[in-house]
Amino acid sequence: IPGFSSIRKDRRDDQRGGGLCTYIRNTLDFLELKDLSHPDIESQWFLIKPKRLPRGIDAIVVASVYHPPQNNDSTLRNHLFESLDNALINFPNAGIVLLGDFNQFKPGSLTSSFNLKQVVKRSTRGNNTPQSD
Numbered sequence: 001i002p003g004f005s006s007i008r009k010d011r012r013d014d015q016r017g018g019g020l021c022t023y024i025r026n027t028l029d030f031l032e033l034k035d036l037s038h039p040d041i042e043s044q045w046f047l048i049k050p051k052r053l054p055r056g057i058d059a060i061v062v063a064s065v066y067h068p069p070q071n072n073d074s075t076l077r078n079h080l081f082e083s084l085d086n087a088l089i090n091f092p093n094a095g096i097v098l099l100g101d102f103n104q105f106k107p108g109s110l111t112s113s114f115n116l117k118q119v120v121k122r123s124t125r126g127n128n129t130p131q132s133d
Helices: 073-090
Strands: 004-010 019-025 029-032 042-049 059-066 094-101
């Protein structure tokens, strides 16, 4: 896509299907935080530094996640707890954004532990998609 950088995380050779690909606008300074990723979890982590942010926030840590329906929730939850802990230790003044396809993942205490707010609360496919005129 013109004007964007694409960062891929392909699946291992022994896995079927795609992987992750994140697009970030070329005008944004960003760094891929590979140390927050896990080889068995489909996630990409980035530190993004827009030119303007609200006072008190130096950067934004963004995680792009795909959680296949058959995968174990506790494995993903443990990964997110550990990665978010490390992100906040290394970037204490960063905002946090978790996005992706979580399927039926139940975050449990993850949201309260990190003061996260779930914005999308229902499926974004099928009859739940907004209708355009």
